Amino acid sequence: MQLDLNLLTALDALLEEGSVAGAAARLHVTAPAMSRSLGRIRKATGDQILVRTGRSMVPTARALAMRAEVHALVQQAHRLLSARQELDLAALERVFTVRWHDSLTAACGTALIAAVHRQAPGVQLRLTAEPGTDTPELRRGEVDLESSSGRSTLSGIRHRLIGRDRLVVAVRPGHPLTEGPLSLERYAAADHVTVSRRGRLHDPIDDALTTRGRERRVVAAGPTTAFALQLALDTDLVVTLPDAVTRATRDQLGLITLPLPLPSPDIPLYLQWHQRYDDDPAHTWLRDLATETVQALFPPPPASQEALTPGPGSDGYAPEPAQEG
Known part of the structure; x- marks a missing residue:
C-alpha cells in the first residue's frame, strides 16, 4: 500500500467517522474532496474501505483490521513533524x-x-x-x-x-476650517486632496456627500498618505484619512485634526x-x-462587531461597499 500522509490522515478520519461527510467535517475539507481521497485510497489499497448498507456506510473487514495501525501511524507522523517545528528565534535566519x-x-x-x-x-x-x-x-x-x-x-x-x-479631517494650523465648528457645508465647500495609488480624484466620501445633496472639489490626488499630509500642511487643501494609522505623522507635522462632519462606517x-x-x-x-x-495603535474590536468592508480591489485604506470573502 502506497499512501502519502494526506491520504493516511483522510483514511484515519474515514475509519473514525464512518462516513465521507463526517470525515470531511473533521478535516475541514469539502465532501467532494473527501470522496476523491476515498477513491484514491481504494485504488491504492485494492479495497473498498467503506461500503454502503442502506443509508449508512460500514467499514470492510480489511478496514477494520488496519484501523488501529493507521491511527497509530498518523499520530506518530504528527508527533514527528511537531518535534521538528520547535522554534529557536535566536538561531532563526x-x-x-x-x-x-x-x-x-x-x-x-x-x-x-x-x-x-x-x-x-x-x-x-x-x-x-x-x-x-x-x-x-x-x-x-x-x-x-x-x-x-x-x-x-x-x-x-x-x-x-x-x-x-475612523475617518478624520486634517488641515494646517490657522486653516479657515479651524474657526468654529466644522459643518457639512463648510467641509464640502473647501478644496480637497485624496490619497490614491491610482491617482483617483473620487472616493467614497464623494458618494456620501452626493447622498446628502453636496459636492466637494478635489484639487489633487496624492500617491501616499505622507505626501497628502505634507500638501495639507503647505496649502489650504483638506485631507480626509484614517485616524489611528496617521496620528503620529499628523502630530509630527503639527496638523490640526477635525471630526468628519458626516457619518461613515468604521x-x-x-x-x-x-x-x-x-x-x-x-x-x-x-x-x-x-x-x-x-x-498598539488601537484596541481590537469585539469579535461580534460587524462593519461595512471594502473588497480586495479597494484603493488604499478607505471605506467602500462590502465584498465579503
Whole structure:
C-alpha cells in the first residue's frame, strides 16, 4: 500500500467517522474532496474501505483490521513533524516580506523592525509598498504578510481582523476650517486632496456627500498618505484619512485634526497571508508580533462587531461597499 500522509490522515478520519461527510467535517475539507481521497485510497489499497448498507456506510473487514495501525501511524507522523517545528528565534535566519499600506508602515514599521531584530536578530524584514493594482504575490509566496481594509476573495488566503479605524479631517494650523465648528457645508465647500495609488480624484466620501445633496472639489490626488499630509500642511487643501494609522505623522507635522462632519462606517484593518503558512511556527511568530505591534495603535474590536468592508480591489485604506470573502 502506497499512501502519502494526506491520504493516511483522510483514511484515519474515514475509519473514525464512518462516513465521507463526517470525515470531511473533521478535516475541514469539502465532501467532494473527501470522496476523491476515498477513491484514491481504494485504488491504492485494492479495497473498498467503506461500503454502503442502506443509508449508512460500514467499514470492510480489511478496514477494520488496519484501523488501529493507521491511527497509530498518523499520530506518530504528527508527533514527528511537531518535534521538528520547535522554534529557536535566536538561531532563526529567514527573510520575510511584509506589504503594508504606506500609512501603516509609517505608523508601525519602525516598531515592527525593532521588535523583530530584538527577538530574532538573524531575521531580515522587507517592508514593501502596496502596488497600484491587485497582484498575486501573496498566493505565490512572494509576500508573507499583507495589510488590507477588505478580506480577500481569493482561495487559500487567510485573514485576521486586528482593528477598526475612523475617518478624520486634517488641515494646517490657522486653516479657515479651524474657526468654529466644522459643518457639512463648510467641509464640502473647501478644496480637497485624496490619497490614491491610482491617482483617483473620487472616493467614497464623494458618494456620501452626493447622498446628502453636496459636492466637494478635489484639487489633487496624492500617491501616499505622507505626501497628502505634507500638501495639507503647505496649502489650504483638506485631507480626509484614517485616524489611528496617521496620528503620529499628523502630530509630527503639527496638523490640526477635525471630526468628519458626516457619518461613515468604521474602517477594518486586516492582516492577510496564504494558508501554506498556517502551521509554520516562524510565520506564526511574525503574524503574532505584527498583530501586537499594530494593535498598539488601537484596541481590537469585539469579535461580534460587524462593519461595512471594502473588497480586495479597494484603493488604499478607505471605506467602500462590502465584498465579503
